[in-house]
Amino acid sequence: MTDILTAARAEAxxxxxxxxGSAPTRAEIASAIRRAIRRHxxxxxxxxxxxxxxxxxxxxxxxxxxxxxxQVRSAYPRRRV
Numbered sequence: 001m002t003d004i005l006t007a008a009r010a011e012a013x014x015x016x017x018x019x020x021g022s023a024p025t026r027a028e029i030a031s032a033i034r035r036a037i038r039r040h041x042x043x044x045x046x047x048x049x050x051x052x053x054x055x056x057x058x059x060x061x062x063x064x065x066x067x068x069x070x071q072v073r074s075a076y077p078r079r080r081v
Contacts, residue, residue: 006072008043012036013068014053015046020064026075 002010016032018024024032040046053061 002069003078006069006076006078008046009033009072009076010065010068011050012040012043012046013072014061014065015040015049020060020067024071029071029075 012033013029013036016036018028018032036046037043040049050061050065053064
């Protein structure tokens with residue numbers, strides 16, 4: 001199950017200018033997330049960009065979101081409590 005912070009980070013990374021399929025460093029991911037959040041006016045703007053992409057181009061949105069989730073999960077692993 002994806003927690004809310006991971007989902008928000010993935011939505012922002014999805015909305016970023018990083019290329020799908022690239023293997024960015026953790027620092028590049030963090031920077032891209034910050035830029036996307038600023039550019040889209042917050043996490044809701046990133047979610048809107050994601051929704052629009054799924055509506056207009058689902059054939060490219062699905063693999064991009066898979067990539068974004070994979071990158072976020074790799075850069076920010078969940079800690080077991």
